[in-house]
Amino acid sequence: MIKGAFLLILFSASYSVALQSDSALSASDRNLEIPRGYVLVGDMILPEENILNDNGSTVKGFKEKRVELWPNGILPIQFSNGLTPQQEQMVVEACQEMGEFADIQCVEKNSSHKDYVFLKSVDSRSCGSSLLGREGGRQTLSIRCWRKRTIQHELMHAFGVSHHHNRPDRDDHIVILWNNLKFLSRFSYVKVSNSATSHILSYYDYESIMHYDSRSGSRNGQVVMFKKGFTPKTGYIRQTDVMSIGDHFFLYSLYGGENPVR
Ligand SMILES: [Zn+2]
Numbered sequence: 001m002i003k004g005a006f007l008l009i010l011f012s013a014s015y016s017v018a019l020q021s022d023s024a025l026s027a028s029d030r031n032l033e034i035p036r037g038y039v040l041v042g043d044m045i046l047p048e049e050n051i052l053n054d055n056g057s058t059v060k061g062f063k064e065k066r067v068e069l070w071p072n073g074i075l076p077i078q079f080s081n082g083l084t085p086q087q088e089q090m091v092v093e094a095c096q097e098m099g100e101f102a103d104i105q106c107v108e109k110n111s112s113h114k115d116y117v118f119l120k121s122v123d124s125r126s127c128g129s130s131l132l133g134r135e136g137g138r139q140t141l142s143i144r145c146w147r148k149r150t151i152q153h154e155l156m157h158a159f160g161v162s163h164h165h166n167r168p169d170r171d172d173h174i175v176i177l178w179n180n181l182k183f184l185s186r187f188s189y190v191k192v193s194n195s196a197t198s199h200i201l202s203y204y205d206y207e208s209i210m211h212y213d214s215r216s217g218s219r220n221g222q223v224v225m226f227k228k229g230f231t232p233k234t235g236y237i238r239q240t241d242v243m244s245i246g247d248h249f250f251l252y253s254l255y256g257g258e259n260p261v262r
Pocket of ligand 1: 042043044153157163
């Protein structure tokens with residue numbers, strides 16, 4: 001495979017222009033350090049094996065790559081030299097809050113940590129980016145929008161949590177208006193497999209910090225997705241600033257701790 005050349009795949013009719021290629025990535029996207037064989041789905045960096053067709057099968061018949069968790073819930077982080085002490089503190093505090101119910105912890109990387117997150121500030125189209133779960137070795141997590149919501153969203157990805165609107169069963173819960181999406185943003189709405197984690201969460205959480213806003217990626221200011229069974233107006237989904245109980249429950253389900261739903 002040519003380095004940096006990503007999926008050029010025609011999915012079903014609804015995904016008819018869902019494609020990504022190196023030329024489609026902006027210069028700023030290249031700051032995200034997307035590994036070879038991986039694709040950018042919104043702000044998630046995923047192995048192409050985990051991109052699904054509309055019918056739920058993996059593209060090209062690939063076998064799904066399992067999402068790996070962090071042993072004992074410990075996420076070692078190495079901060080980039082370019083970060084300010086305030087930015088580092090924001091990450092520490094955001095992570096502490098995530099561990100309110102779940103047995104997770106962000107620690108500073110030391111020489112005993114072989115797998116770790118390298119966290120840096122970037123200029124990119126998206127507010128941040130992260131791989132899903134533990135990849136092995138050094139993996140980059142990037143932040144452009146320095147606010148708690150974005151930091152926690154990207155850390156959730158690093159801990160192994162995907163978006164709801166990319167779930168294989170999302171069509172049971174949301175309606176997507178493909179024609180209102182920017183060309184490149186269509187790829188943000190592919191379905192992705194999340195074989196390690198998707199079975200744990202049985203309900204679809206519109207309040208999740210892992211759900212995009214109804215206008216995310218819109219080319220014309222119109223709604224691009226809304227709650228199924230409602231209208232675009234009544235079923236509007238707002239991006240939330242705080243983690244939902246469902247988000248805490250998901251982390252608890254993956255890593256143990258104190259069940260927040262009791
Ligand atoms: Zn995301």
